[in-house]
Amino acid sequence: MTRIAIAGAGAFGTGLAIALARAGHQVTLWARDPAHALHMRERHENVTRLPGVRLPEAITPTGIFADLVGADAILLAMPMQTLAGFLAEHHLTLNGAPLVACCKGIDLRSGLGPTGLILSRCPESTPAILTGPSFATDIARGLPTALTLACRDSATGKALQKLLSTPALRLYQSTDTIGAELGGALKNVIAIASGIVVGAGLGDSARAALMTRGFAEMVRLAQAFGAETETLSGLSGLGDLVLTCTSDQSRNFRYGRALGQGKDFDTAITVEGATTATAVATIAKDRGIDMPVTTMVAAVVGGTYSVADATEALLARPLKEE
Known part of the structure; x- marks a missing residue:
């Protein structure tokens, strides 16, 4: 069984975790605050970010960053302005891993987008970005949603498209990350x-x-x-x-x-x-x-x-x- 790791237990990260777990994947959901991860494990719900939606048993909330290592894909679901700091802190562990940015914006300090930031810190990775018209609540509820999965390397993009698509979450591949x-x-x-x-x-x-x-x-x-x-x-x-x-x-x-x-x-x-x-x-x-x-x-x-x-x-x- 494939394992997908999600760094960021906000609403969008949690919504993706729920959708992917329902599709048959084992999902590791990392929260920066260990107390938040423990609360999710005990309540089987992300009460503060996505209340009212039960977390499937296939989701393992964790506050230990090392638990993300070895996943088939690592999704970075965090605010854009925190991505640079996250990569600076964890780039030695993440470099070379299959990384998918799930944030939207331009870094205020560097002027780079998500994949540019990833490459600047993790040059051995081939980053992708998952973006498009979506709300976390719709994804978590299993409502039909279509997104773009962009990766400069077509083969990597196709593999991620196949891995991350679900019956309700339809991904369209692109090589135009910019x-x-x-x-x-x-x-x-x-x-x-x-x-x-x-x-x-x-x-x-x-x-x-x-x-x-x-x-x-x-x-x-x-x-x-x-x-x-x-x-x-x-x-x-x-x-x-x-x-x-x-x-x-x-x-x-x-x-x-x-x-x-x-x-x-x-x-x-x-x-x-x-x-x-x-x-x-x-x-x-x-x-x-x-x-x-x-x-x-x-x-x-x-x-x-x-x-x-x-x-x-x-x-x-x-x-x-x-």
Whole structure:
């Protein structure tokens, strides 16, 4: 029987663990906090992150990192801004292992995406990224979900696709890791902007326009980094964009809506799009890439622009052809 290890016992890591265990795999689910792992073992549930869904017996929660070693694949399911520190701490153990990133964003310090970070610390590994339109609760409940599994090495990607697919979790293979990474990262920024539009009461027509122009920005940046346009039109780009810009389950959308309403947002909730907006706005400025929506999101998140100022600035942009 195959064994899959998941580093990160948040909602998404737990949801993947449940889906893979139901498909017949033995799953080792590592939590950074040993007390959290013990609680999951005793309660057969991740009460704090994914309440109400029982953990199958095939899942072994653990707080011991060494328990991940030797798995057929190790999934890194943690917030993007913690990935670099995790790899710095454990790279000697992980180097050469089959690693699959399950996070979305751009590292604020290095400007790298998930697979780039992995390669910088684990050069003997062939990293992949699992991304696309999905919510942890849907995956845990066994609802149909389709994701992109991107890996530069086609043979490795096909093997991981076969290993990680389940009857309800359908994976589509790609070799365009750059496109898959940027699609997953940038859609969070546009989701914040969509939330701002809704929170400020600007209407659904404005949200549709924002999503469309935001997608154009995603494509421009991805092309500048050598990504394939088709990737951005797929699950890891457009598909994920639609989901996160229209659902209350999206943390980035809810965060943007709170900004638009002038309300506080729970600081304990990870909002990847906020740090991604800051990183991408800097990259776009340095490389001369026109990304007005992303730039305004970064300014609003950073407190240098109000929502009203950002809206006025975007509407005052010169008219041009689409």
